[in-house]
Amino acid sequence: MIKQRREVLKTGGGLGVLGLLAAAGVIKPELALAAWNESAFKAGSLEKTLAALGAGKPANSGDISINAPDIAENGAVVPIGVSTSLPKVESIAILIEKNPDALAAIFKLPEGTEANVQTRCKMGQTSNVYALVKADGKFLMAMKEVKVTLGGCGG
Amino acid sequence: MKHSVLAGLLAWAVCSGVQADSATDEIARYREMIADGNPSELFALQGEALWKQKRGPKNASLEQCDLGLGPGVVKGASARLPRYFKDTGKVEDLETRLMTCMQTLQGIDPKLVIDAPWGKGEKETMQALVAYIVTESNGEKIAIDMRPPQMKKMYELGKMAFYYRGGPMDFSCATCHGDKDKRIRLQDLPDLRTQAGAAAGWGTWPAYRVSNGQFWTMQHRLSDCFRQQRFPEPIYGSDVTIALSVYMAATGNGGTVLTPGIKR
Amino acid sequence: MANPMKIRAASKDGVTEVKVLMSHEMETGQRKDSSGNLVPAHFITELTATWNGKTVLEAQFGPAVSKNPYLAFKFKGGAKGDKVVVSWKDNKGDSRTDEAAIA
Amino acid sequence: MKKLLLAAPLLWALQGVALANDELRPAFKAMLDASFKTTGIAAKYRIYQLDFQAACSQPKPPPASVQKAIEAAQMQTIRYPADGHYFGDWREGEKIAISGRGLTWTDKTPTDNGGGCYNCHQMSHHEIAYGTIGPSLLNYGNVRGRSEDIIKYTWGKIWNAKAFNACSNMPRNGDAEILTEEQIRHLMAYLFDPASPVNKP
Numbered sequence: 001m002i003k004q005r006r007e008v009l010k011t012g013g014g015l016g017v018l019g020l021l022a023a024a025g026v027i028k029p030e031l032a033l034a035a036w037n038e039s040a041f042k043a044g045s046l047e048k049t050l051a052a053l054g055a056g057k058p059a060n061s062g063d064i065s066i067n068a069p070d071i072a073e074n075g076a077v078v079p080i081g082v083s084t085s086l087p088k089v090e091s092i093a094i095l096i097e098k099n100p101d102a103l104a105a106i107f108k109l110p111e112g113t114e115a116n117v118q119t120r121c122k123m124g125q126t127s128n129v130y131a132l133v134k135a136d137g138k139f140l141m142a143m144k145e146v147k148v149t150l151g152g153c154g155g
Numbered sequence: 156m157k158h159s160v161l162a163g164l165l166a167w168a169v170c171s172g173v174q175a176d177s178a179t180d181e182i183a184r185y186r187e188m189i190a191d192g193n194p195s196e197l198f199a200l201q202g203e204a205l206w207k208q209k210r211g212p213k214n215a216s217l218e219q220c221d222l223g224l225g226p227g228v229v230k231g232a233s234a235r236l237p238r239y240f241k242d243t244g245k246v247e248d249l250e251t252r253l254m255t256c257m258q259t260l261q262g263i264d265p266k267l268v269i270d271a272p273w274g275k276g277e278k279e280t281m282q283a284l285v286a287y288i289v290t291e292s293n294g295e296k297i298a299i300d301m302r303p304p305q306m307k308k309m310y311e312l313g314k315m316a317f318y319y320r321g322g323p324m325d326f327s328c329a330t331c332h333g334d335k336d337k338r339i340r341l342q343d344l345p346d347l348r349t350q351a352g353a354a355a356g357w358g359t360w361p362a363y364r365v366s367n368g369q370f371w372t373m374q375h376r377l378s379d380c381f382r383q384q385r386f387p388e389p390i391y392g393s394d395v396t397i398a399l400s401v402y403m404a405a406t407g408n409g410g411t412v413l414t415p416g417i418k419r
Numbered sequence: 420m421a422n423p424m425k426i427r428a429a430s431k432d433g434v435t436e437v438k439v440l441m442s443h444e445m446e447t448g449q450r451k452d453s454s455g456n457l458v459p460a461h462f463i464t465e466l467t468a469t470w471n472g473k474t475v476l477e478a479q480f481g482p483a484v485s486k487n488p489y490l491a492f493k494f495k496g497g498a499k500g501d502k503v504v505v506s507w508k509d510n511k512g513d514s515r516t517d518e519a520a521i522a
Numbered sequence: 523m524k525k526l527l528l529a530a531p532l533l534w535a536l537q538g539v540a541l542a543n544d545e546l547r548p549a550f551k552a553m554l555d556a557s558f559k560t561t562g563i564a565a566k567y568r569i570y571q572l573d574f575q576a577a578c579s580q581p582k583p584p585p586a587s588v589q590k591a592i593e594a595a596q597m598q599t600i601r602y603p604a605d606g607h608y609f610g611d612w613r614e615g616e617k618i619a620i621s622g623r624g625l626t627w628t629d630k631t632p633t634d635n636g637g638g639c640y641n642c643h644q645m646s647h648h649e650i651a652y653g654t655i656g657p658s659l660l661n662y663g664n665v666r667g668r669s670e671d672i673i674k675y676t677w678g679k680i681w682n683a684k685a686f687n688a689c690s691n692m693p694r695n696g697d698a699e700i701l702t703e704e705q706i707r708h709l710m711a712y713l714f715d716p717a718s719p720v721n722k723p
Contacts (some may be wrong), residue, residue, distance in 0.1 A: 036464040036510075041481040066402075069185035071178055071650070073341060073419045077365035077485045079188040079493065096483060104483040107492070113475050114434070114493040120189070120485040122447070149341055149651035150620070150640070178650045196425045197442045233632050308546070315543060320575040322463035322568045323625050323700060324693040325684075327579060331655065339641045339653040348581070368444075368486030382626045387564045393557035 005016035041103050046130065049095055049102040055132055055139040061086065065132050069091065075148040080104075081118035082142075086135040089115035098127035123148050162409070182341050186417075195286050195363040195415035198326040201323055202287025205280055211261030220256035220415060222249070222288070233288050234295035234412045237401050239303040246309045250374050250401045251392040253284055269391045273375055285372045289361050289414035297358060299405045306401060309394075313402025316395050317347070322385040328399070330384075332356070347403055355409020357403045362416030373400060426439040426519035435497030435521055437468060437475075439505050441489045451514040463488060466507040470497055470521075497521050543580075564627035578689035592688035599697040600678045600685060608673050608710050615712025616719070618705050619645055625700065635700050637709055642691070645712070646719035655691055663714040663721045676713060680706050 040052040050056065072114035082092050092115065093106040104121045115133070123129075126147045135142050186335075206217050222232035223240070237248040245257055245269050250268075257263040263277065271278040301307060320327040330367070331339060332347040346352035361372045381389050389396050422442035429436055441463065448460025460482055468476040475494040492514035492520045497503075543550075562565045574592045576582045584592075621636025623629060637642035639645060652658075666672045679686055681696030695701040701709070712718050 036479055041479070067188075069181055069188060071181040071185060073182050073185050074366045076368065077189060079185070079489075081491075099483050101481060101483070103481050105481065106479045108477040110474050110476070112495045114495070116493055117476075118489070118491040120489050122445075122483050122485055147650070192440055192489040194440055194442075194489070197422060197440055197487060200423055200425060204644065216595075261428055308549070311546055312550055312553055315546065315579075316554075318579045318581060319554075319571075320579045321571050323698045325572075325575055325578075325698075326691075326693075330691045334655070335582075337653070337655050340651045344655075352481070363487075365485075372714065382564075382628065385564065385568070385625045387558040387566045387568050388561040388627050389557050390559055394553045395557035 005116060036140050037103075037106065040106070042101055043103065044101055046095055046097045047104045050132070053093065053103075053106075053132065053139075055134075055141075058132060058139035058141040061133070061140035061142060064133050064140060066129060066142055066144040067118070068129055068144055068146050070145075071147045071149060073149060075123040075125070076145055077120050078123050078129075078148070079118065079120050080129060080146075081116070082112075082131040082133070083116035084131075084133050084135070086115065086133060086140065088136040089133060090137075090150045093119055093132040094119070094121060095130040096121060096123055096127050097130065098125050099123065102130075156319040178341065189365065189417055193363055193415060193417045194368070195361075195370055195417065198283050198286035198363070199290045199415065202283035202285075203205070203284065205283050206287055210279070211257065211263040213260065215260045215262075216268075217253075217256055217260060217284070219260060222252055222256075225301070229288055229291045231292055231295050233414065234292040235298050235300065237306075237309070237397055237404060238300055239305045246305050246397055248373065248392075249285060250281060250289060250372055250398055251397065253281060253288075254392060265392075274369055282370050282372055282375075285361055286370050286415055289412075290336070292412045293414060295408050295412045296356060297404060297410045299395055299408050301405055306405075308399040309398045310405050312394070313398035313400070316399050317402055324385045326384040326386075328380065328384070347406065350406060350408070350410065353403050353407035355407075355412060357400075358410050359408040359413050359416035361414055362418045362419050370391075421513055421515040424505060424507075424515060424517040426503060426505055426517055428497070428519050428521040430497045430499060430521050434493050434495055435470065435501075435503070437503055437505075438490065439468075439488075441488045441490075441507060441515075443486070443488060443507075443509065444512075445480075445482060445484055445486045445488060449482075461509065461511055463507045463509045466490070466505065468492070468503065468505045470499045470503050471496065471501055475503075527541035544679035557561060561627035563625070563631060571637050574684060574688065583689045589688035593685055596682050596685040596688075596694070596697070597678075600679060600681045600693070601696065601703075602674065603703060603707070608677055608707060609702065609714065610707035610711050612708070612711040612715040612720075615704075615710070616646070618701070618709055619712055620649075633702075635705075637695065637701055637705070638693075639709070647723040659713060659720065661721055663718070664718065668714055673710070673714070677706065677710060680709060 040049055043049040043052040050058065063086050064082065064084040065082065068079060072078040080094055082094060089109055091106060091108045094104045095102040096104055105119055107117045109115060123146060126145070128143050128145050131142045209216050219226045222229065223235055223238050224232050233249050236252065237246050239246050240252065247255060254265040254268050254284065257268070258265055268277040268281055274282060287362060301310065317328045328347065331344050335346045337344045345356035347356055360376050363370050374391055374396055378389055421459040425440040426441065441499050443463050444461050445463065446458050448457065462482040462484070463480045466478040466480065467474060476492050478490065480488065481507045497522055499516050502518050503521060504516060504518040506514065506516040554569050558566050558569050571579070574596065577588055577592060583589065599679040618637045619639035622638035624635025640649060640652050642653040644652040644660050647660065651653055682694040683690040683692035684694060693700055696706060713720055716722060
């Protein structure tokens with residue numbers, strides 16, 4: 001199923017026109033964000049997702065913090081919070097490297113909304129979690145590993 | 156040589172000890188992080204609407220249901236259940252009492268609840284009602300009235316069931332819940348023989364389970380214990396489930412009700 | 420029809436904190452049911468939150484957001500009694516809007 | 523003398539428990555009969571006890587003499603590998619140790635039950651999600667050595683733990699047909715193989 005979709009992705013079929021344009025860098029990702037960003041949510045790997053978001057290879061930033069546990073008791077619900085002291089934050093995205101599709105959620109923050117969001121995500125296995133922040137037109141990133149453990153009894 | 160082996164052993168013993176502790180601490184942190192924003196609230200919201208909604212052949216609401224503190228009193232009711240009810244002549248837990256009310260007030264056949272799969276049909280109704288009612292006892296003390304002889308008998312039967320070993324794995328409830336400071340995988344096991352342990356166990360169920368996104372009533376919790384114990388399936392609301400509930404709740408008497416809980 | 424959300428909004432020192440719980444399966448489309456058939460994907464894709472009509476958050480979710488999603492965020496402003504409205508829609512076109520007064 | 527004085531009330535207490543239980547026993551049996559049903563492979567007869575299960579169903583373990591008799595009887599059930607091969611593949615053993623599945627009413631007919639070892643035991647240097655109901659088995663082969671005696675003992679313990687401790691919490695993996703001989707060989711390799719993560723950090 002996933003493999004099949006990846007094949008489709010390679011050949012370029014199955015992507016919305018908007019997504020294609022965004023992936024090709026023809027239009028700004030912000031425009032694609034107006035509707036559900038299918039190309040980014042279905043991009044697969046971390047690298048491809050970053051490309052689909054128009055983020056390229058973002059630099060690491062010590063000003064972004066990821067509030068997540070080192071160990072999650074269950075991968076079905078992993079609390080993940082992202083906050084940053086960077087000025088002019090436009091958006092925050094949460095990416096989980098080892099999930100079939102890395103992108104979990106994107107938040108667009110209007111002026112006046114604090115750069116501090118929390119949600120809960122599914123993680124299939126122990127993985128690096130990335131917070132991608134767009135601030136003042138620039139993409140920056142932070143990373144944290146979250147271990148996922150198996151539960152008691154039959155699991 | 157011998158010394159180095161011993162030193163090595165000590166080193167791993169210390170290391171693994173530290174590792175286990177930090178893992179336990181991190182799990183505690185995880186639980187703290189998910190405690191705020193318990194999706195049980197979503198079920199409670201539905202339950203409150205269902206409590207007030209006219210349903211069943213008699214087209215009546217449950218607002219006149221007597222959960223033990225008089226008709227319509229929900230606040231604090233589940234902290235005092237199970238209890239002996241004179242009108243039915245039975246010891247009932249929250250769910251069997253609700254079945255009684257659904258039958259008498261609304262005309263809903265208990266079989267519709269008993270036979271429904273978990274989370275479906277009238278069991279879905281039940282789980283929402285339970286979420287609502289147990290939320291209304293949050294912060295109260297567990298206060299089981301053990302004066303009626305029927306309660307004393309149920310307690311003794313529950314205690315016998317607690318220690319009863321059987322099935323292909325020879326397990327009893329006590330196999331996992333009959334010793335202090337044990338855990339299964341990374342989950343702490345409450346020692347249900349003690350007041351503190353029983354209060355911690357009984358007082359935090361029913362709960363939302365993050366592993367499957369379901370709200371589990373106490374009947375569901377007990378049924379799954381028996382499943383993992385490799386026992387046959389207990390019938391919904393059957394006496395063995397009531398007896399075990401009385402044993403646990405009475406042992407935990409005086410502890411704080413923290414329902415609805417949120418669990419792995 | 421989708422079940423209601425639980426929204427809490429509280430203002431303190433000129434900042435309003437909003438916490439939202441949504442009732443949704445958030446099915447990934449990769450899980451098999453007991454008879455081995457793939458359960459079709461069903462998840463919230465977009466969410467908008469407004470305060471007195473002004474957008475305070477826009478979010479897009481993938482299926483990796485947990486079942487019965489939780490969301491918390493903060494914005495500057497907001498007085499007791501002001502209305503916070505949250506709307507979501509999912510990939511099947513279902514939607515839900517609920518509101519809460521700031522406490 | 524002191525011992526006798528102490529023993530007397532203890533005996534009464536025990537009798538008291540036994541009495542209360544005996545009076546309630548018919549009611550208890552009726553309750554179990556009315557409370558359980560067959561679902562899937564978990565047939566209702568599973569609520570009926572074997573003798574040793576009954577003897578180990580009290581808050582306190584039975585007297586030493588009873589325990590000794592149980593252990594002797596259970597020892598007779600242990601089947602050692604006919605071909606003398608005690609070890610399989612530790613990689614397979616790890617999978618069995620991790621899996622806690624099998625024999626519940628939601629499981630199908632068993633051929634690949636889990637051993638559920640991690641529910642109760644620490645084993646590998648790398649798995650942090652282990653239970654503590656049983657003792658840690660970390661470094662098992664290194665610590666216990668690999669003599670014939672310890673190999674046979676370990677096989678027997680996995681096959682039927684009740685042969686060594688009448689009221690042990692550990693299931694009778696071989697005797698109750700939870701695991702196959704082949705699976706037990708894999709678990710043995712997991713415990714003893716120097717390359718297994720149980721022994722190799």
